[in-house]
Amino acid sequence: MHLAAALGTELVAIFGPTPPERFGPWPLDNPRHYVVQAPASGLAGLEVGEVFALVEAALAADREEAPAEAPAETTASIQSVAKGKSSAADAREAPIEIKLFEPRHAEPFRRLNLDWIERFFEVEEQDRRMLGDPQQAIIAHGGEIVAAEAGGEVVGVGALQFIEPGYYEIAKMAVDPAWQGRGIGRKIMARLIERARELDAVRLLILTNTRLGPALHLYREFGFQEIPTPKDSHYQRVDISFELQLTPES
Template identity: 35%
Template sequence: METLTVNIVDFNSTHYKAFEALNSAWIEKYFYLEPIDKEVLSKPDKYIFAHGGAIIMAEVDGQAVGTVALKRVDYETFEMTKMAVDENYRGLKIGWLLGKAILNKAKELGATKVILYSNRILVPAITMYHKLGFVEVALEESGYVRSDIKMEIDV
């Protein structure tokens, strides 16, 4: 079997459709697109970049197969959000590569803490977050109906 080459790249103007499609696919598989999802996915400039956040993409042969975003919460805290990997590329450690890369990006942007909100039915994701070093903390209102767990890591 040939080795898969995964490139982690910064978001650029060719990635808008993939960012929206990759996230919409997994959210609709397990939940439903909430109004805030539709807003963030269709307007990442407004919700992610305008506040000093970032988005990175995982590409295989120039095709976007995964993504994750950092949304600024305050001066030193970012939320890791909108992580998605194409179903055809799951189980290949792409989520892990994205997770490690986005935590490095958070450090570059001056973060001391990264938080995330998820749902306990997403066992592979929760397991990966623990392996990345995230720990569960008290859940407060996240803005998402589907969130039933909050995790954080000091970076």
Template identity: 35%
Template sequence: MSLEIVPFQKKYTEAFYNLNVEWLETFFYVEDFDKEVLSQPDKYIINPGGHIFFAVEDNLVLGTVALMKAGDNSFELTKMAVLPNQRGKRIGQQLMQHCIDFGKTQGFEKLFLYSNTKLENAIYIYRKYGFIEIPVEENSPYKRSNIKMELYLS
């Protein structure tokens, strides 16, 4: 079976939560803000105009990513996570490319993201896709973030 990237469906809410919590617990810790957003993705991401995508193969969710609306044409690329036994198979890169292509077709001006420099592979991939580093604002929503990057789509 081939990998498909599909938009948010209610049936994937639990997978969205579990994938992200596992990833956060592996590399950092789960903040209250995370639990709130992850447990109600329709309320915090979809309803305000955002998007969530899933990498699915044989009805199994292998990975996920979200685009949270931040402004008229600005979206935060966030909540990207891949099953531990599926990492290294370029699923994250396929999700990233899907978000970039989707953003371009939707007329988004830019994507931005928060990360941490200890995630060297992730930072490398963001740069490979054209993201450039910009200053992290003092009131950043994530305590664990020490790098912010953006990509202009238009």
């Protein structure tokens, strides 16, 4: 791993209880380094979809930077990893639509978020408040929720939580594990940022945890910069925070 990092190669590092911030590839925030840490239950609790999403992202980055005539060994390697997708996932051809909140989205918003929170952490009071009645807790207070749909099925969600005029928190992003690796998280993030601009936001905040490797990579990909964590974060699990300054679109 460290040799690959030193050579500037895309890499995927999987950690158990060992903290990646101390023993991971250096520098940890290099966009070519994809790091994921297993939940407290151990490596057995790590979803295959999470790891595959990182491998797919690394391979995609490698393909973009590779010469036009890549060696046959490279092509074979990419194809062999791609075959790891389940046939069920390959059969999913429905287009992904990102929609603004409708009352029917409340249940999948709660379910998809509880899935990742319970796997990695403990459900906190702020989680219960936002997931119990998202329309009242988020939308009624000036925020927004979006849902990614495929053939009428909600496969991903995300929210904008109002903080103060011009300042919103991106929160409660989740993608169904069966649909991970298809760029749905990127679509949700792009729509949330677009919606934030429509709401005249100038800054966006993200409160998260270093164990969520794929999510951290996504935030950095969209230009979020690490900042000191606010003291009133409302979550015990938060150990890293990001902010994005929105500039007017030309």
